[in-house]
Amino acid sequence: MERRCDRIYVCAGTGCVSGKSLTIIENFEQALQDCGQTDVKVIKTGCFGLCSMGPVVITQPDDCFYSKISPEDVAEIVHEHIVGGLPVQRLLFKNTGGEPVSLFEADFYKKQKRVALARCGLINPEDIDDYIAHEGFQALEKAIRTMRPGEVVELVTNSGLRGRGGAGFPTGQKWQFTMDAPGDKKYVVCNADEGDPGAFMDRSLLEADPLSVIEAMSIAGYAIGSDEGYIYVRAEYPLAIHRLEIAIKQAEERGYLGNHILGTDFCFQISIRYGAGAFVCGEETALISSIEGMKGTPRLRPPYPAVKGLFDCPTLINNVETLANIGKIILNGADWFRSMGTEGSPGTKVFALGGNVNNICLVEVPMGITLREIVYDIGGGIPEGRGFKAAQTGGPSGGCIPSRHLNTPIDYESLKEIGSMMGSGGLIVMDDSKCMVGIAKFFMQFMVEESCGKCAPCRLGLVRLYEALERITEGKGTMADLQELEEIAEMVREMSFCALGQTAPNPLLTTLQYFKEEYLAHIEEKRCPAGECSALLSYTITESCIGCTKCARNCPVSAISGKVKERHSIDPSLCIKCGACMDDCPVHAITRA
Amino acid sequence: MKNEEEKQIILDIIREHSEGPSSLVQVLTLIQEEHGYLPMNVQQLVAQEMKIPFSRVFEVTSFYSRFTTEQKGKYEISVCLGTACYVKGAQGILDEIKRRLNIEENQTTEDGLFSLVASRCIGACALAPAMIINKNVFGLLTKQKLTEVLAMYTESNAEV
Numbered sequence: 001m002e003r004r005c006d007r008i009y010v011c012a013g014t015g016c017v018s019g020k021s022l023t024i025i026e027n028f029e030q031a032l033q034d035c036g037q038t039d040v041k042v043i044k045t046g047c048f049g050l051c052s053m054g055p056v057v058i059t060q061p062d063d064c065f066y067s068k069i070s071p072e073d074v075a076e077i078v079h080e081h082i083v084g085g086l087p088v089q090r091l092l093f094k095n096t097g098g099e100p101v102s103l104f105e106a107d108f109y110k111k112q113k114r115v116a117l118a119r120c121g122l123i124n125p126e127d128i129d130d131y132i133a134h135e136g137f138q139a140l141e142k143a144i145r146t147m148r149p150g151e152v153v154e155l156v157t158n159s160g161l162r163g164r165g166g167a168g169f170p171t172g173q174k175w176q177f178t179m180d181a182p183g184d185k186k187y188v189v190c191n192a193d194e195g196d197p198g199a200f201m202d203r204s205l206l207e208a209d210p211l212s213v214i215e216a217m218s219i220a221g222y223a224i225g226s227d228e229g230y231i232y233v234r235a236e237y238p239l240a241i242h243r244l245e246i247a248i249k250q251a252e253e254r255g256y257l258g259n260h261i262l263g264t265d266f267c268f269q270i271s272i273r274y275g276a277g278a279f280v281c282g283e284e285t286a287l288i289s290s291i292e293g294m295k296g297t298p299r300l301r302p303p304y305p306a307v308k309g310l311f312d313c314p315t316l317i318n319n320v321e322t323l324a325n326i327g328k329i330i331l332n333g334a335d336w337f338r339s340m341g342t343e344g345s346p347g348t349k350v351f352a353l354g355g356n357v358n359n360i361c362l363v364e365v366p367m368g369i370t371l372r373e374i375v376y377d378i379g380g381g382i383p384e385g386r387g388f389k390a391a392q393t394g395g396p397s398g399g400c401i402p403s404r405h406l407n408t409p410i411d412y413e414s415l416k417e418i419g420s421m422m423g424s425g426g427l428i429v430m431d432d433s434k435c436m437v438g439i440a441k442f443f444m445q446f447m448v449e450e451s452c453g454k455c456a457p458c459r460l461g462l463v464r465l466y467e468a469l470e471r472i473t474e475g476k477g478t479m480a481d482l483q484e485l486e487e488i489a490e491m492v493r494e495m496s497f498c499a500l501g502q503t504a505p506n507p508l509l510t511t512l513q514y515f516k517e518e519y520l521a522h523i524e525e526k527r528c529p530a531g532e533c534s535a536l537l538s539y540t541i542t543e544s545c546i547g548c549t550k551c552a553r554n555c556p557v558s559a560i561s562g563k564v565k566e567r568h569s570i571d572p573s574l575c576i577k578c579g580a581c582m583d584d585c586p587v588h589a590i591t592r593a
Numbered sequence: 594m595k596n597e598e599e600k601q602i603i604l605d606i607i608r609e610h611s612e613g614p615s616s617l618v619q620v621l622t623l624i625q626e627e628h629g630y631l632p633m634n635v636q637q638l639v640a641q642e643m644k645i646p647f648s649r650v651f652e653v654t655s656f657y658s659r660f661t662t663e664q665k666g667k668y669e670i671s672v673c674l675g676t677a678c679y680v681k682g683a684q685g686i687l688d689e690i691k692r693r694l695n696i697e698e699n700q701t702t703e704d705g706l707f708s709l710v711a712s713r714c715i716g717a718c719a720l721a722p723a724m725i726i727n728k729n730v731f732g733l734l735t736k737q738k739l740t741e742v743l744a745m746y747t748e749s750n751a752e753v
Contacts, residue, residue, distance in 0.1 A: 014716045018723070018730035051719035197714040198676030235622050235659055236715070274622045276657035277713075293617035294649070295656035311615075354677030354718035361719075392676065428676045442679055446713075452656075556692060578692070579685070583736055 004085050005059040006040050011121065013047030013207050014200070014239060016054040020071055024055055027074035037082055043130075046208020048121035050108055052360040053093060058121075063102040067093035108359055111377050113340060115348045116164075116324035117364045120208035125243050128250040131211045137256050139327035143219050144264055152223040153179055156326065158334035160346040165191055165282070165319030166397065166423050167499070168345070168412040174316060177306035179224040181314035186226035188217050189310060189317045191287060192233040192240070195279040196395030197446065199426030201350040202320035204362050206233070206240035209324070210247035214270060216318075216326035218257060221268040224316050228269055230291055232281070235274040244272055279396070279450035282424075283498050284309075284317050286452065297454045298498035319424070321350055341367030345411035349425060353379050356386065356431035365410070372406040375429055386431040390514070394423025396443045396450075397503035399510030400436060419510040421503070435532035436515040437522055441469040443507040451500065458501030461492035465508060472519065474535040475526040482519060485512065534577040537592050541568050541581075544589035551581035551590065594628070594635050602627060603635060607642045614645050617653055621660060630661045666701040666708035668746050672724045675714030683722040686734050687711055693743065706750065 010016075010025050028042045048056045053067035057077070064087045066077065073091055081087050092100035095107050103109070103121075114120075123130040131137075143152050157172025178186060190213055194202040206213065217229045233241055248270055251257035259267045273291045280286045281296040288310050290296040309315025325347060329337050338346045345367040351374065354360050358380035365374060371391055375381070382388055390400040399420030401408065408414050412422050430439065444466045451458045465488055468481045489505035489512075496502045512519065521527045528536040541551070547565040552558075559575045562568030570581070582590040594600055606623050610616060620639060625631055631654050640647040654660040672678075672687045687698075690709060694702050701708040717723045720732020731742050 015719045018717045018720055018732055054719060195713070197674070197679075198718060199714065200716040200718060203716050236712075274619055276618050276622055276653075277659035278657050279713075290618060291615065293613075293615040293619075293653070295652050352718065354721065355680045360677070360721070395676065426676065428680060430680050434680055439680075442676075449658075578688070580736070 004062045005064070005082055007060040008040060008042045008082075009045050009058040009060065009121065010042060011046070011048050011054060011056040012044040013051070013054075013204055015047065015051035016056060017239070019055040021055040023071040024057070024069060024074055027071050028078065031075050031078040032082065035078065035083055037078070040082055043124045044126070045121045045123065046125045047204040047362055048103065049117065049204075049362040049364075050106070050359060051362065052358070056103075056121075058103055059087075062087075065093045065101065065103045065106065066091045108361065108363075108378055108380070111369065111373055112364055113348050113366045114364050115328050115340070116205065116212075116321050116350055117208070117362070118328070119212065120205065123209065125208055125210055126246050128211060128247070128254060131209070135327075135331065136211055137215055139330035140215050140218055140222075140256065141262060143330055144222055144262055144266055149179065149223045149225065152219065152330070155334055156223070156329060159329045159337040160334070161322065161325055161329060161337065162345060162412065163319055164321035164325075164349065164424070166394065166421065168422055171318065171322055174306060174318070175220065175223055177304070178226075178314050178316040181307045183314045185228075185311075185313045186224055187310045187313055187315040188220045188224070188226050188229035189287070189291070189315055190217055190229065190231040190323055191282065191284075191317055191319045192231055192237075193275040193281045193287060194234060194237075194320075194424060195275075195282050195450075196397075196424050196426045198352065198354050198428050199395060199424050200352045201362060201425045203234075203237050203240050204352075205320050205324055205350070206237070207243055210240070210243045211251065212327055213320055213323045214244075214247055214251055214257065216323035217270060218261065218268045219326055219330060220316055220318065220323070222266050224314075226316070227267045228271075230271055230273050230310070232273045232275055232287055232291055235276055241272060241274075248272070278452070279446075280452045280498070280500050283500060286498070287317065288315065295452075297452045298500075300497075321425070342409065342411050344413055349410065349422070351425045351427040353427050353429070355392075355428035356382055356434075357429040358383050367411045368409045370407050370409055371401060374410070374427065375406070379429065382429065382431050384431075386433065388429065389432045389434055390430045390436065390439075392420075392428040392430065392439070392507070393426070394421040394503075394506070395426045396446045397421060397499070397506055398423045398426075399506045400430075400439060400514065401510070402514040419506065419513060421506070433530055433532070435473075435528050435530035436511040436518050437469065437473055437528075438530075438532050440508045440511045441466065441473055444469055444504075447500070447504040451504075455495075455497035455501065457492045457495040458497065458504065461488050461496075462501070462504055464488050465492070465505065469508070472522045473528070473533045475522065475533075477519075477523045479523060482512075482523065531592060534579075537577055538572060539570050539575060539577065539579075539582065540591050540593070541570060542589050542591055543567065544587050546587055546589070548586060550584050550586065554580055554584050556580065594632065594638070599628070600638070603638060604642065607639060611643050614643065614649075617643065617645060617650065618657070621650075621654060625660060630664050632662055632664075636662075664701075666705050667750075668707050668726050670707055670709050670724055670726050671712040671715070672709070673713075673715045673717070673722065674711045675718065675721075677714070677718040678721040678723055681721040686722050686724065686736075686739060689736055689739060690743075693739075706747070 057066040153175045161171040162168040285299040286296040305315040350364045471477045545567040552560040640650045723732040
């Protein structure tokens with residue numbers, strides 16, 4: 001019999017694991033054993049990117065792409081496909097035209113360019129041999145054996161790579177500063193404290209390809225003259241931590257980490273430190289305090305960490321995605337990297353696309369691609385035929401971008417011009433049912449809770465902003481509140497100690513700029529145009545009511561009265577606007593306005 | 594920390610993982626994973642063993658949102674309030690759970706069965722709105738699905 005498939009790749013990223021992919025793996029192993037197909041390997045991979053189509057299963061070398069697989073489907077795939085040689089048509093992923101395609105032929109991948117995510121999904125993240133078979137450690141070898149430290153730094157500088165954590169500082173310059181700083185002891189720190197809600201790029205990368213980050217840290221260590229590194233990772237990412245631990249252990253065993261790496265004089269070791277849930281620890285100096293075992297409050301800069309950082313030693317801090325680009329740059333050169341993206345922002349950027357979009361996914365695109373291409377061509381547009389209202393980039397530090405800026409190219413400068421920022425790569429799409437005042441309040445609440453309390457503008461100013469937003473969404477706002485919002489936001493932005501406070505007003509300011517009419521509707525007409533602010537809503541039972549009494553029985557505060565088979569009514573003085581009646585009504589006789 | 598046995602477990606964690614004051618966050622994280630929470634007497638023990646002023650230990654436990662000084666319910670419901678879940682109605686799910694269990698955020702039901710927290714992005718954005726109960730993720734939540742999930746835990750009252 002012709003052998004068509006000898007490897008089965010099952011996604012075991014957090015998204016697919018939530019969809020029971022670990023059971024799927026077990027079922028595959030069991031089913032393969034039951035029918036004597038023991039030479040077929042089941043490989044547990046990291047995220048493929050197309051999370052909304054998960055759990056995802058890929059077979060090789062025949063390259064079949066199964067989507068939305070459940071544990072019950074496994075037996076059929078094994079019998080029909082693995083044994084019988086005929087892929088199970090009904091379970092194969094199909095493009096919009098309806099034809100089954102391989103993973104990288106899917107519409108979703110057409111505009112993507114995978115550099116940082118190149119290995120994600122294609123290797124077993126818990127097997128160093130798989131990593132080595134996919135160019136793993138070739139960059140480290142090249143750097144240590146054929147380049148001087150200064151040449152490595154020069155190459156990174158020439159590539160034009162900028163920090164992917166948010167601010168976009170040139171990575172090569174950081175390496176140069178740390179290399180030049182005097183001191184015998186230096187540190188390399190990987191910032192994996194992905195605190196931005198709605199962003200999961202770094203987590204997916206660490207889960208799918210942890211060794212690429214470890215290799216890049218070693219290269220950085222060689223370049224700047226450091227023998228010790230820390231990975232600062234959120235304790236909320238147990239799977240990423242688990243895989244990092246395995247990766248470090250395997251790299252040490254094989255001589256890619258530890259003493260005398262690859263038989264040379266270069267020594268480098270890596271330890272993991274847990275982040276314990278503080279958004280401010282994404283800020284470099286706060287992160288340093290946290291690694292030192294203290295509360296994470298920022299410190300005055302300068303001196304910058306490159307001069308005086310962790311334990312007062314020169315410290316290089318790079319984000320996970322930044323590091324994931326390093327190996328490729330060493331191997332392929334600066335010109336290759338600059339051939340992607342734009343003049344000022346070379347390379348690619350990973351985005352976690354989420355919210356009201358059809359394909360919730362992890363994507364990597366060349367810089368300079370437009371927002372429209374990401375949302376519509378890759379994301380597949382807005383579900384339920386609704387309209388696009390705004391896209392939010394940069395998380396709580398970024399801004400809401402309205403539809404008239406959909407053609408803005410995605411790069412550091414262009415996003416800044418329209419009031420947002422690149423941020424770490426969270427990209428949340430909102431449809432026309434979302435209240436923009438509510439979104440501003442949501443982010444403000446986040447920042448109030450996450451402000452570390454060190455400086456007054458951020459600690460107090462953000463609370464005042466939140467209170468004003470709360471008044472507006474409750475229908476108690478006045479025009480004076482609007483003015484206060486603008487004034488305090490400006491003050492917080494200019495006077496806060498660190499980037500957290502300086503950027504915290506961005507979601508508010510961009511919604512004020514682009515959606516001012518919504519603020520005015522809340523204040524002047526006491527109306528929420530999107531119908532989200534519950535205090536401004538009222539529920540009415542229309543003539544379509546059949547008198548089934550379901551709403552009256554389910555109302556938690558007994559605000560609904562009426563006789564059987566007669567139209568019911570809601571007492572507005574009792575109604576808590578929970579919406580339970582509207583959800584329950586079998587004939588959709590309840591309206592909200 | 595109620596008895597010598599528990600104390601010994603905590604001491605073992607400190608001795609294995611403490612490499613000086615800089616490992617405080619690490620040690621506290623591991624103790625909480627084992628013990629469930631960090632009451633005063635545990636924090637005092639950590640301060641004493643690691644030779645760190647108690648005020649600094651308390652400063653750290655009160656600063657980071659992951660640390661808790663109170664005992665949690667048997668099932669900890671953690672509702673994701675990340676942006677992706679928020680735009681898909683997570684606030685409504687959270688409010689509904691509060692109403693049904695008659696508790697607020699960071700509280701535990703009287704029978705000690707459920708405690709409720711709102712968390713920042715659990716990374717299951719494709720399943721938004723989502724929540725975690727102990728280690729199980731429940732996604733694409735609706736009020737209907739919430740009823741089923743809560744009933745499953747209340748009725749069986751067993752590890753799921």
